[in-house]
Amino acid sequence: MENNDIIKLENRVYKRPALLNEAHMHYCPGCSHGVVHKLVAEVIEELGLQERAIGVSPVGCAVFAYNYIDIDWLEAAHGRATAMATATKRLMPDKLVFTYQGDGDFAAIGTCESIHSCNRGESIAIIFINNAIYGMTGGQMAPTTLLGQKTATCPYGRCADLNGYPLSITPLLAQLDGTRYVTRQSVHTPANVRKTKAAIKKAFLNSMEGKGTSVVEVVSTCNTGWKLTPEKANKWMEENMFAKYPLGDLKDVDAKNE
Amino acid sequence: MAKIRGAVTVNTERCKGCNLCVVACPCDVLALMQKEVNDRGYHFAYMANPDKCIGCQSCALVCPDACIEVYRVVEK
Numbered sequence: 001m002e003n004n005d006i007i008k009l010e011n012r013v014y015k016r017p018a019l020l021n022e023a024h025m026h027y028c029p030g031c032s033h034g035v036v037h038k039l040v041a042e043v044i045e046e047l048g049l050q051e052r053a054i055g056v057s058p059v060g061c062a063v064f065a066y067n068y069i070d071i072d073w074l075e076a077a078h079g080r081a082t083a084m085a086t087a088t089k090r091l092m093p094d095k096l097v098f099t100y101q102g103d104g105d106f107a108a109i110g111t112c113e114s115i116h117s118c119n120r121g122e123s124i125a126i127i128f129i130n131n132a133i134y135g136m137t138g139g140q141m142a143p144t145t146l147l148g149q150k151t152a153t154c155p156y157g158r159c160a161d162l163n164g165y166p167l168s169i170t171p172l173l174a175q176l177d178g179t180r181y182v183t184r185q186s187v188h189t190p191a192n193v194r195k196t197k198a199a200i201k202k203a204f205l206n207s208m209e210g211k212g213t214s215v216v217e218v219v220s221t222c223n224t225g226w227k228l229t230p231e232k233a234n235k236w237m238e239e240n241m242f243a244k245y246p247l248g249d250l251k252d253v254d255a256k257n258e
Numbered sequence: 259m260a261k262i263r264g265a266v267t268v269n270t271e272r273c274k275g276c277n278l279c280v281v282a283c284p285c286d287v288l289a290l291m292q293k294e295v296n297d298r299g300y301h302f303a304y305m306a307n308p309d310k311c312i313g314c315q316s317c318a319l320v321c322p323d324a325c326i327e328v329y330r331v332v333e334k
């Protein structure tokens with residue numbers, strides 16, 4: 001059987017989601033942001049929520065998310081995405097409202113908004129891309145930067161005495177009464193991509209059902225900021241990031257009730 | 259015995275040559291073009307060993323730029 005006999009519409013088992021528009025994403029080759037964008041588009045499409053989804057994009061590399069996924073978007077001031085999402089969801093409770101934020105956005109400048117939105121139990125979904133660095137601005141230290149990790153602003157490696165400890169914010173959020181579902185995933189292997197997709201789906205359904213806040217942290221790579229090839233960045237993430245940021249569900253209120 | 263055959267298409271203009279699909283493929287099907295580049299200057303991915311593809315979708319799942327579509331048939 002030749003390739004041409006196989007490549008026919010009736011045999012297609014994986015297609016590019018229609019909600020990803022024609023624009024070329026500006027992300028560096030191999031960047032995790034692209035994979036997560038694809039999953040967001042797939043999930044919204046599968047849930048049939050194209051007309052009811054409102055995303056809030058951050059300041060950070062994902063600032064142009066609204067150029068790529070064909071739904072309604074708001075663009076928040078740095079770190080304030082969950083505040084905008086709060087207002088949006090309260091005004092339009094029948095919408096799917098989610099934020100998409102990096103670690104600098106969500107866990108540095110936006111810490112106050114992030115924690116209080118979760119504590120209020122706003123029925124929004126938060127997609128939190130933790131690549132342990134400020135990717136957009138050229139690779140500076142983030143709150144999530146690991147001890148010993150080199151960045152532009154800690155060139156000899158992060159040191160606790162000078163820079164404090166890496167902030168693992170997701171377990172803090174899991175302790176709050178307002179959170180319904182808190183999970184930590186990654187997108188570096190096919191199996192992990194599938195799990196992250198399922199997590200995003202659950203988070204989006206929780207938003208639609210008004211169940212409180214869902215947080216999907218995606219432990220990610222920034223191969224440019226880390227100065228590694230995409231492949232080596234995945235390896236570095238496995239060997240270093242997962243010890244501080246272990247994957248798995250941190251809280252699922254519905255699982256407990258089942 | 260029924261044999262599973264797969265094939266993929268790569269949107270070569272969208273591909274950024276990140277190599278993640280090449281690494282993810284369990285059957286060693288994909289490679290990056292050695293010399294040829296697309297309009298943006300990237301060595302894009304292609305099926306170097308098309309006969310080995312089983313249509314498992316691993317490559318497509320990890321592709322950050324959603325360049326890959328996958329086809330699969332069961333050969334009788």
Ligand SMILES: Cc1ncc(C[n+]2csc(CCOP(=O)(O)OP(=O)(O)O)c2C)c(N)n1
Nearest residue numbers: 059060061078102103104105133134135136
């Ligand atoms: C009020 C304000 N302060 C600082 C900046 C500069 N700035 C832009 S993006 C960014 C951090 C981005 O890091 P992150 O949120 O982790 O996103 P990434 O690019 O890594 O995905 C900073 C500090 C800004 N744009 N606005």
Ligand code: SF4
Nearest residue numbers: 027028031061135222
């Ligand atoms: S700088 Fe880092 S986070 Fe930003 S697009 Fe490049 S790899 Fe992705």
Ligand code: SF4
Nearest residue numbers: 283311312314315317
């Ligand atoms: S579908 Fe599977 S076997 Fe075929 S190229 Fe992709 S990863 Fe390889």
Ligand code: SF4
Nearest residue numbers: 273274276277279321
């Ligand atoms: S994963 Fe996608 S962008 Fe990267 S080399 Fe393969 S087809 Fe190209």
Ligand SMILES: [Mg+2]
Nearest residue numbers: 102103133135
């Ligand atoms: Mg970051």
